[in-house]
Amino acid sequence: MTLTVDFNEQTLPFRTDCIVAGARCLVSTNSHEVLQAAAGWRSATRPNAVSWFEMEIIVEESLDAKPGHAAHFRGVRHLVFVLLPPRSFITYDLQRRRVHVLLSAAAARDRSFWATLLLPITIGVLGTTVGVVPLHCACLERKGSGLLLAGISGAGKSTLATALAKRGFAFISDDWTYMSKRPHALTAHGLSCPVKLLPDTVRFFPDLRRFSPRATLNGELAYEIDPRESLRFTVKELCRPDHIFFLERTSSPGCQIVASSSVYVREFFEKSGERLPDELREAKAYRANLIERLSTCPAWTVRTGESPQATAGVIDQFLEEAKHATA
Numbered sequence: 001m002t003l004t005v006d007f008n009e010q011t012l013p014f015r016t017d018c019i020v021a022g023a024r025c026l027v028s029t030n031s032h033e034v035l036q037a038a039a040g041w042r043s044a045t046r047p048n049a050v051s052w053f054e055m056e057i058i059v060e061e062s063l064d065a066k067p068g069h070a071a072h073f074r075g076v077r078h079l080v081f082v083l084l085p086p087r088s089f090i091t092y093d094l095q096r097r098r099v100h101v102l103l104s105a106a107a108a109r110d111r112s113f114w115a116t117l118l119l120p121i122t123i124g125v126l127g128t129t130v131g132v133v134p135l136h137c138a139c140l141e142r143k144g145s146g147l148l149l150a151g152i153s154g155a156g157k158s159t160l161a162t163a164l165a166k167r168g169f170a171f172i173s174d175d176w177t178y179m180s181k182r183p184h185a186l187t188a189h190g191l192s193c194p195v196k197l198l199p200d201t202v203r204f205f206p207d208l209r210r211f212s213p214r215a216t217l218n219g220e221l222a223y224e225i226d227p228r229e230s231l232r233f234t235v236k237e238l239c240r241p242d243h244i245f246f247l248e249r250t251s252s253p254g255c256q257i258v259a260s261s262s263v264y265v266r267e268f269f270e271k272s273g274e275r276l277p278d279e280l281r282e283a284k285a286y287r288a289n290l291i292e293r294l295s296t297c298p299a300w301t302v303r304t305g306e307s308p309q310a311t312a313g314v315i316d317q318f319l320e321e322a323k324h325a326t327a
Helices: 032-039 061-065 111-130 157-166 199-203 206-210 262-272 281-294 308-326
Strands: 014-020 023-029 052-059 072-076 079-084 088-093 098-103 133-142 145-150 170-173 176-181 186-189 195-197 221-225 241-249 255-259 299-304
Touching (some): 014 032, 014 111, 023 032, 023 111, 032 052, 052 111, 079 111, 111 133, 111 176, 111 281, 133 157, 133 262, 145 262, 145 308, 157 199, 199 221, 262 281
Parallel strands (some): 023 052, 052 098, 241 299
Antiparallel strands (some): 072 079, 133 145, 133 170, 133 176, 176 186, 195 221
């Protein structure tokens, strides 16, 4: 299939701007549906003056008649090319902070496409170049204090984050958190993405039975559930990260919390980050500096063989005791 599209002022007559994970997004499009979707990205958050990128979106209805395709990613130096279902194509220019998007009409009107695919992938690919560093961790807030929950894939971060949110922690993000650096503080941002939980999680949260798992982007079967509307969690856009917990599952009963070093924090987030091409020296330096600052936060490793609810209770009590100890 060959389709030629010109991204220019004539083909993109409508313009707006919005905030995505603390970064300003300048949107140009040919579609009123895209303008309506962009209205949902608006935020009370004030972005950094330097945190901005351009997103040019053309909706092409003829794509709806073309064969479907699976997700596919390809990178060449500072350029990234992405195919996304349903029938959409995206190019990312990391040097110029510009995104070109060709959407099918079905994708344009599908709000779940924006929430679970287009926006998270865009910030995941482009974020560091616009001052918003993607970090592989969940984020919650307790009584005004932010908590990052990290660990290797499969450790149970999403399940524990769900258990913490059910205890009254405010929910910021699941799986990926987007960090920006201000002159005097770090800020952790979420995207209000669905919570992703594997099917066996139902043994801990029986109320999940009212939902149906489905195939996710990587082909994995999982529940993808809106944290605010479906789970009734308190959801916030951002917080200040004050604590870091690394989750380690064990086969032994009990839950133990031990201190982690700043070196461990730095190495974990450096290794889990996406590789940046050599020509993006400023972005690489920005991320390294942000992670260095993050490594000064108090950090612990949680080694647990208990249920998510029991582990959440131990963390809640630990934070309460730590607060009284420093009062």
